[in-house]
Amino acid sequence: MRFPAISTLKTAALFRERLAALSIELPFDEGVRTGPDAPLGQTCVTPAGIVGNRFAILPMEGWDGTEDGRPSDLTRRRWRNFGLSGAKLIWGGEAVAVRADGRANPRQLLLNETTLPDIAALRELLIDAHEEGNAHTDDLLIGLQLTHSGRFARPHESRRPEPRIAYRHPFLDGRVGVANDAPLLSDDDLDRLVEEYIRAAVLSRKAGFAFVDIKHCHGYLGHELLSAVDRPGRYGGTLENRTRLLRSVIAGIRAEAPGLKVGVRISVFDFVPFQPGPGGVGTPATFDPYTHAFGGDGTGVGIDLAEPLAFIELLRKLDVRLICTSAGSPYYNPHILRPAAFPPSDGYLPPEDPLVGVARQIAATAVLKERHPETLLVGSGYSYLQEWLPHVGQCVIREGKADFIGVGRMVLSYPEIPADILAGKPLARKRICRTFSDCTTAPRNGLVSGCYPLDPHYKARPEAEVLLTLKTARVAPPSP
Numbered sequence: 001m002r003f004p005a006i007s008t009l010k011t012a013a014l015f016r017e018r019l020a021a022l023s024i025e026l027p028f029d030e031g032v033r034t035g036p037d038a039p040l041g042q043t044c045v046t047p048a049g050i051v052g053n054r055f056a057i058l059p060m061e062g063w064d065g066t067e068d069g070r071p072s073d074l075t076r077r078r079w080r081n082f083g084l085s086g087a088k089l090i091w092g093g094e095a096v097a098v099r100a101d102g103r104a105n106p107r108q109l110l111l112n113e114t115t116l117p118d119i120a121a122l123r124e125l126l127i128d129a130h131e132e133g134n135a136h137t138d139d140l141l142i143g144l145q146l147t148h149s150g151r152f153a154r155p156h157e158s159r160r161p162e163p164r165i166a167y168r169h170p171f172l173d174g175r176v177g178v179a180n181d182a183p184l185l186s187d188d189d190l191d192r193l194v195e196e197y198i199r200a201a202v203l204s205r206k207a208g209f210a211f212v213d214i215k216h217c218h219g220y221l222g223h224e225l226l227s228a229v230d231r232p233g234r235y236g237g238t239l240e241n242r243t244r245l246l247r248s249v250i251a252g253i254r255a256e257a258p259g260l261k262v263g264v265r266i267s268v269f270d271f272v273p274f275q276p277g278p279g280g281v282g283t284p285a286t287f288d289p290y291t292h293a294f295g296g297d298g299t300g301v302g303i304d305l306a307e308p309l310a311f312i313e314l315l316r317k318l319d320v321r322l323i324c325t326s327a328g329s330p331y332y333n334p335h336i337l338r339p340a341a342f343p344p345s346d347g348y349l350p351p352e353d354p355l356v357g358v359a360r361q362i363a364a365t366a367v368l369k370e371r372h373p374e375t376l377l378v379g380s381g382y383s384y385l386q387e388w389l390p391h392v393g394q395c396v397i398r399e400g401k402a403d404f405i406g407v408g409r410m411v412l413s414y415p416e417i418p419a420d421i422l423a424g425k426p427l428a429r430k431r432i433c434r435t436f437s438d439c440t441t442a443p444r445n446g447l448v449s450g451c452y453p454l455d456p457h458y459k460a461r462p463e464a465e466v467l468l469t470l471k472t473a474r475v476a477p478p479s480p
Helices: 012-022 073-084 116-134 187-206 221-226 244-256 306-317 354-371 383-398 417-423 438-444 462-472
Strands: 044-046 049-051 055-057 095-097 141-147 211-214 261-267 274-276 282-284 322-326 376-379 404-407
Touching: 012 354, 049 141, 055 417, 073 116, 116 141, 116 187, 141 187, 141 261, 187 211, 187 244, 211 244, 211 322, 221 244, 221 261, 244 261, 261 306, 306 354, 322 354, 354 376, 354 383, 383 404, 383 417, 438 462
Parallel strands: 055 404, 095 141, 141 211, 211 261, 261 322, 322 376, 376 404
Antiparallel strands: 044 049, 274 282
């Protein structure tokens, strides 16, 4: 590893020294409070209901559903762990495709009339597990994330891209095999997709979910539309046009699923695609100017939050106040959204200390919160903080820089970490995610996703040996 491991920063003084050496600022409290006055334990009133604490579980794909889009035992185990976590906000649970051609992998969940009972049962399983571990569920809020994977759709084979795109991209087209305009979605295609989102939202309400997240992050279709500045027609060019799909979906949900609330997970900034450079270190592609980064400043590696701020203002006018922030895409610049010590098999070595990436996300979310205090924001990027996650998270909440602390990868290895933090228990160091990225490397190679290094359940699976062989031989599929 090229940077000091978080596990070696054993005192608050050492952690602060590292931040100073990097010339970055992170909100940080030396002590973590428990009891009725603990910032992380405070309730929050949202448009969708009361949330009993300030922890949120972020949505994660397991690549482990059935071919027809139903959950498997592994999916159910993950959702049960979400319930046991102690977090009171379940942001989306899992990315669920609204139609078959939008699946990111052949085992992604798919919501339709046939799969509805199984997906509804996931929610009930989560509630039962939460009640088992945390006594009451009247302050537990559960949403479902709805998505179309667009450019990164692989509905039939995990290694065969079948992209549906919003516009031609000078770099990403080659990564997914786009050679002509055939994969372009027409305006009429997007009109039909609006109806699919609305249909899926109606089914989500039938399944009992309190809200749906219309996914606009990580390079998938909703996010790609936000950067479609060169696209002609009704869905490109102006920000009004680039948000047409979302606005139309929200209007349809209000008409056909009254009472169902809407949230949006959004990559609030983006960078140019990166690729391995000298020594395997991530190197940005060269474009001047780079116009395809929503929330970018044109350089490809800088931030301009003018449009994300306008986006949140648009949602405020539409009475959408639930926003979950993220950044970039795991397919072309993973270090800015999932700061990690070790890259996935198709990635690159981090070009910066991952703490820089954590600070970047927290700072961007804080700006959005300051400008839109009425909007409830879930922050992301906290897992890399490891032992220091509660110290930073508490200060973020206490200073009003976000409303919820989102945890993703961490709960794969240590599901109960929110409950342990809230109870004031010492953290179980051997279960803390060290960002080995096996949960990404596995699905990149067609295996189910999970924490193979730290979760005994995945350690014992046959895929663990396959994954070890792949890593030892440094075999990786082409970058998606």
